[in-house]
Amino acid sequence: MTQLPESTQKKLGLVIDLDTCVGCHACVVSCKGWNTENYGAPLSDQNPYGADPVGTFLNRVHSYEVQPEAGPAQLIHFPKSCLHCEDAPCVTVCPTGASYKRVEDGIVLVNEDHCIGCGLCAWACPYGARELDAAEGVMKKCTLCVDRIYNENLPEEDREPSCVRTCPAGARHFGDLADPDSDVSQLVAERGGMDLMPEQDTKPVNKYLPPRPKDRIAEPEFDALAPYLKPVAEEPKGFVSWLDKMLEKV
Amino acid sequence: MHPAPSVIVFTTLSGLGFGLLFWLGVGLPAPTGWAGFGFFIMAFALSVGGLLASTFHLGRPERAWRALTQWQSSWLSREGICAVACLLVMGLYAVGLVLFGVRLTVLGYIGAMLALGTVFTTSMIYAQLKTVPRWNTPLTSALFLSLSLAGGGLLSGNQELAVFLLLVAAAVQIAWWMLGDTAFSNGRTNLATATGLGETGRVRAFEPPHTGTNYLLKEFVHEVGRKHALKLRGIAIAAGFVLPVVLLLPGSLWLIVPAVLFHLGGVAASRWLFFAEAEHVVGLYYGKREA
Numbered sequence: 001m002t003q004l005p006e007s008t009q010k011k012l013g014l015v016i017d018l019d020t021c022v023g024c025h026a027c028v029v030s031c032k033g034w035n036t037e038n039y040g041a042p043l044s045d046q047n048p049y050g051a052d053p054v055g056t057f058l059n060r061v062h063s064y065e066v067q068p069e070a071g072p073a074q075l076i077h078f079p080k081s082c083l084h085c086e087d088a089p090c091v092t093v094c095p096t097g098a099s100y101k102r103v104e105d106g107i108v109l110v111n112e113d114h115c116i117g118c119g120l121c122a123w124a125c126p127y128g129a130r131e132l133d134a135a136e137g138v139m140k141k142c143t144l145c146v147d148r149i150y151n152e153n154l155p156e157e158d159r160e161p162s163c164v165r166t167c168p169a170g171a172r173h174f175g176d177l178a179d180p181d182s183d184v185s186q187l188v189a190e191r192g193g194m195d196l197m198p199e200q201d202t203k204p205v206n207k208y209l210p211p212r213p214k215d216r217i218a219e220p221e222f223d224a225l226a227p228y229l230k231p232v233a234e235e236p237k238g239f240v241s242w243l244d245k246m247l248e249k250v
Numbered sequence: 251m252h253p254a255p256s257v258i259v260f261t262t263l264s265g266l267g268f269g270l271l272f273w274l275g276v277g278l279p280a281p282t283g284w285a286g287f288g289f290f291i292m293a294f295a296l297s298v299g300g301l302l303a304s305t306f307h308l309g310r311p312e313r314a315w316r317a318l319t320q321w322q323s324s325w326l327s328r329e330g331i332c333a334v335a336c337l338l339v340m341g342l343y344a345v346g347l348v349l350f351g352v353r354l355t356v357l358g359y360i361g362a363m364l365a366l367g368t369v370f371t372t373s374m375i376y377a378q379l380k381t382v383p384r385w386n387t388p389l390t391s392a393l394f395l396s397l398s399l400a401g402g403g404l405l406s407g408n409q410e411l412a413v414f415l416l417l418v419a420a421a422v423q424i425a426w427w428m429l430g431d432t433a434f435s436n437g438r439t440n441l442a443t444a445t446g447l448g449e450t451g452r453v454r455a456f457e458p459p460h461t462g463t464n465y466l467l468k469e470f471v472h473e474v475g476r477k478h479a480l481k482l483r484g485i486a487i488a489a490g491f492v493l494p495v496v497l498l499l500p501g502s503l504w505l506i507v508p509a510v511l512f513h514l515g516g517v518a519a520s521r522w523l524f525f526a527e528a529e530h531v532v533g534l535y536y537g538k539r540e541a
Binding site: 002003004018025028052053054055056057060061062063064065066067068069073074075076078080089091092093094095096097098114115116117118119120122123124125126127128131132133134136137138139194195196197198199200201208210211 | 251307308309310311313314316317318319320322323324325326327330375378379380381382438439441443444445446447449450451452453454455456457458459460462463464465466469470530531532535536
């Protein structure tokens with residue numbers, strides 16, 4: 001059913017720390033690895049060893065340069081996957097009922113047996129979180145590793161999304177954002193977690209933690225070594241002096 | 251947006267077909283016998299042909315029937331239902347006129363409303379998308395409806411009506427272009443809101459996620475043909491509206507044939523631009539669209 005639920009019991013989602021992410025793309029690789037051999041159709045590649053490889057990914061890492069008013073530019077690595085929006089526009093546009101948002105935990109999923117691959121959900125998503133798989137002809141998206149987080153066959157520490165489990169920097173956090181006492185909610189409150197494109201009114205569940213202000217190295221007022229580093233030759237002499245004068249005249 | 255030929259063919263032909271069904275439904279004209287057969291075959295060929303073409307861009311066309319189930323939330327689903335209902339009702343209406351020479355007036359009006367409903371729901375598939383500011387306006391519906399009514403008026407041989415409707419459609423088309431050209435830059439979505447980094451400083455896309463292309467870039471960041479956009483707009487206006495009006499003015503029935511062909515070519519050019527010029531906000535993440 002592509003009508004959105006009034007509310008969901010939980011709001012499972014990710015909190016991504018833009019201050020900590022080092023842009024290693026390990027989350028991208030682990031996501032592709034887990035999701036190509038588990039839930040739903042594999043994430044296919046076209047011409048993977050050829051000149052123009054193309055493939056389906058559910059998570060991609062961009063990098064942005066941010067130039068503050070003063071001080072040096074900063075490089076921000078920016079992982080992006082489905083934000084599991086509360087007002088998910090991708091769900092309501094679906095003509096077949098294949099796209100849906102789960103009442104129990106708020107995860108947005110695609111029933112791949114019902115998807116006709118029209119692509120309209122990807123058009124409706126402002127974040128580019130959905131990709132049509134070229135081999136399977138159905139829409140693929142982040143499942144929040146729904147086949148890991150409830151999976152009792154896995155050790156408890158593995159029951160979180162593959163990207164979160166893999167991140168070597170600890171830049172990705174998983175939890176219930178409907179519960180104000182959860183670790184992720186507290187992190188969002190403490191660090192000023194933000195929505196992407198709030199003006200699109202999608203109410204994303206996933207939050208991004210902005211980079212912390214950088215330390216500024218102030219210019220020292222007095223440098224003890226400066227007197228020893230003063231230029232020794234104030235005026236040029238000899239040949240250099242002559243050359244200097246000749247060049248002035250030219 | 252990627253201008254998929256199947257979608258351009260679909261919206262162009264079916265727009266014309268449903269426009270013709272509208273005029274047949276309201277009885278302008280209400281042809282019987284062989285003449286009626288000709289009119290209805292033409293209308294059904296255009297609308298059904300267009301609908302069939304639209305299934306070619308699906309990843310899984312064999313499941314297309316499922317698209318009729320989500321009418322409560324999805325404009326695409328509503329379009330499917332309106333189209334099927336319109337074809338069924340107008341089929342019965344056509345049987346009455348062609349085989350029995352009887353005009354089932356009420357049925358015709360219902361069919362005409364469903365034909366307009368189909369064109370309107372098609373337009374809403376695009377007009378609803380906040381992600382494509384150029385489309386996200388009620389003028390998109392006005393554009394689709396006026397083009398369909400004008401094309402249908404032309405095909406149904408209502409010459410004076412067609413001239414008037416073509417002029418209206420041309421005006422809507424020009425207004426839609428003028429509004430659309432500033433829609434993205436006037437919108438509130440930009441790279442600063444997309445990344446949330448606007449408060450830290452001026453944001454610039456530094457490195458894309460990968461060196462190659464992907465589905466998103468191919469589908470949403472189509473930039474070919476913008477250079478020729480102005481020329482194509484000229485062609486669309488000249489062939490789609492000006493030439494048909496000039497050809498209709500002498501009042502000769504035979505001139506309707508070239509008028510229809512020019513109109514079809516002009517609308518196809520306009521529809522190609524409709525997709526090729528449309529900017530999706532996801533392009534921001536890839537460093538496109540920056541003003």
